[in-house]
Amino acid sequence: MTAHQSLPKGFEDLQPFVDYWVRDTSDERWQQRSKASMEDIQCFYDAMLARAEDAIAYLDAFPLDRMPDDAACLFKLLLAIGQAAIAVEMHRQPRAHHSNFPHGINISQGPKFFGG
Amino acid sequence: MSAVLENEEILEGGSRENFTQMAGLDTGPVSVESYRSPELYEREREQVFGRAWLYIGRIEELPNPDSYFVKDIEVRKASVLVTRDKQGKISAFHNVCSHRGNLLALQPSGSQSRFTCAYHGWTYRNNGELIGVPDQGRFFDLDKKKLGLKSIATDIWEGFIFINFQPEPEVSLKEFLGSYGEVYAGVPLVNNHQTMVIEAKFNANWKLIADAFAEAYHVPKMHPATLAPGFAHPVKNKFARPLAGLTYGLHRSFSAYGDPEYVSPPDSHVERLACKIDTGSLLGADLSEEVLRLRAHPGVNPTKLPCWSADVTWIFPNFNIDYSPGGYWTHEFWPTSYNTTRWVLTIRMPIATTVRQRLQQEHYAARWGEVVLEDVTNCERIQKGLESGAINVMQLQDGEMLIRHSLHVLDKWMEADTVAEAMK
Missing domain, CATH: 2.102.10.10 (Rieske [2Fe-2S] iron-sulphur domain)
Structure with missing residues (x-):
């Protein structure tokens, strides 16, 4: 995590979510969602969903492997909604029912481009 | 000996085939001793993992x-x-x-x-x-x-x-794989794909997690949100009965039902957003065109029914190669002691070329992680239940036939002095 991460112009409304949800790997995003309260997950989910199509359109202008820092920050924030959706759309709670946390499971190799 | 469903009609009320007896297996209760006995584990180390490919x-x-x-x-x-x-x-x-x-x-x-x-x-x-x-x-x-x-x-x-x-080795790999190696030869696996890997270390016997992937009976109850909507049907197949159950000497496979009309629910906004990508399945990450080639192989989805979600193929003793309309993945179930396991799930997928495709992959990775978590937590509970000594046998229904076949083959390897004898 870098100390100062900012989003591209036009996405300032998402800045409050950057510190918690912008992570470098799929595994870290999973951890963050698993540790968060349902209220916080829902709040991020609602805000990011509202801007998701805008974000995809904005990011499509850059090659996936050479994004400027602010675009990369937005990309990682967008990816975090993939995790938030598991809680909001599937479990209706932060983690799977009857599951343990912490646990000994890791996404040790995520998909290329900010998957780890 | 093997069996597959012949038409979709049969499935309306659930499979009426008897895969267990058609594979020549018994139908009685099965001992759970090898899931909790340190002594039997020591024997497995030598007789099974010391001799199998x-x-x-x-x-x-x-x-x-x-x-x-x-x-x-x-x-x-x-x-x-x-x-x-x-x-x-x-x-x-x-x-x-x-x-x-x-x-x-x-x-x-x-x-x-x-x-x-x-x-x-x-x-x-x-x-x-x-x-x-x-x-x-x-x-x-x-x-x-x-x-x-x-x-x-x-x-x-x-x-x-x-x-x-x-x-x-007493037998060659070719002999060891036998008819399995012939049936699944030539499945088009796309080798320029990237791999996604999920690893889990947990407190349960290795066979418990292998067993979890050997049947879909548990899907509606255990994975109600992550898998059941696509892998069962509230009317047509509410217990996720399989389409086929097959054995190939030491090895085995089953074809899992899938709802061919599954669409993301209206309030699953991210799933809908991510799945605008043209994958072979909503629950996969492979591209349609590759999946068509996979589906055309005679060994894959042998019934060729459209209501198909995945083939689990289990190579004795601890390896799965699974094919689905969304691509293929493998499981390695490695024992680390009689009641601990290291599980490696490796999923092949194309390298993303667009932001939306990468988001779809993130959603897919997140779903898989959650399925793994549900299964691991479940296996740890079973291990406790079995180690308590409360039950000595388990009851297996027809849809759990692969577990019965696995234990049957394991028993033979545990007893036999030579591999040739074990493979009879």
Whole structure:
């Protein structure tokens, strides 16, 4: 995590979510969602969903492997909604029912481009 | 002996086939002793993992001459070095220096033509030959030719590398795979794909997690949100009865039902957003065109029914290659003690070319992670239940036939003095 991460112009409304949800790997995003309260997950989910199509359109202008820092920050924030959706759309709670946390499971190799 | 459903009509009320008896298996309760007995585990280590061919990796993990990887196989207390030499030959060795037994290669993978022991500098070529001994003149009658790395029998099927810990395997990999190797030969696996890997270490016998992937009966109850909507149907197949259950000598497969009309629910906004990508399945990450080639193979979805979600193919003892409309993945279920397991799930998918495709993959990764979590947590509970001694046998229904076949084959290997006898 870098100390100062900012989003591209036009996405300032998402800045409050950057510190918690912008992570470098799929595994870290999973951890963050698993540790968060349902209220916080829902709040991020609602805000990011509202801007998701805008974000995809904005990011499509850059090659996936050479994004400027602010675009990369937005990309990682967008990816975090993939995790938030598991809680909001599937479990209706932060983690799977009857599951343990912490646990000994890791996404040790995520998909290329900010998957780890 | 095998059975598949012949038409979709039958499925309306659930499968009426009896896959268990058609495979020649008994129908009575089955002992749970091998899931909780340290003594039986010690016997499994020798009789099963000491004699069976075991999957160790894919050829893509050794992309170039001089590529290598090292993997720990805890159940054999072995560190295994797998190399590709200059001529392209793939070999496996115990990753142990012949001098005083230190581990040789210390990185999990890389590219080098020779390996030097960090202790005293003995050096080996990647074909196993000992080529350098510092201050050799001070040894007594040292014969370098006899002091190469201890080799482990290696063979390859369809790009899957297998090893065998018997000094001279009693059966070849081809004989070991038997009809399984023929049925699944030539399945089009896209080898330029990237891999996503999920690893889990947990407190349960290795067979419990293998069993979890051997049946879909648990899906509606255990994975109500992550899997059930696509893998069962509230009217047509509410208990996720399988389309087929087949055995191939030591090995086995089943075809899982899938709802061909599944669409993301209206309030699953992210799933809908991410799944605008043209994948072969909403619950996969492979592209449609590749999936069509996969589906055309006669071994894949043998019933060819459209209501199909996945084939679980289980190579004895601990390896799965699973095919689905969304691509293919593998499971390695490695015992680390009688009641602990290391599970490696490797999912192949294309490298994303757009932001939306990458988001779809993130969603897919997140779903898989959650399925793994649900299964691991569940297995840990079963282990506690079994170790309590409350029950001595388990009841298996027809849809759980693969578990029965697995235990039947394991029993034979546990008893038999020779592999030939075990394979009868």
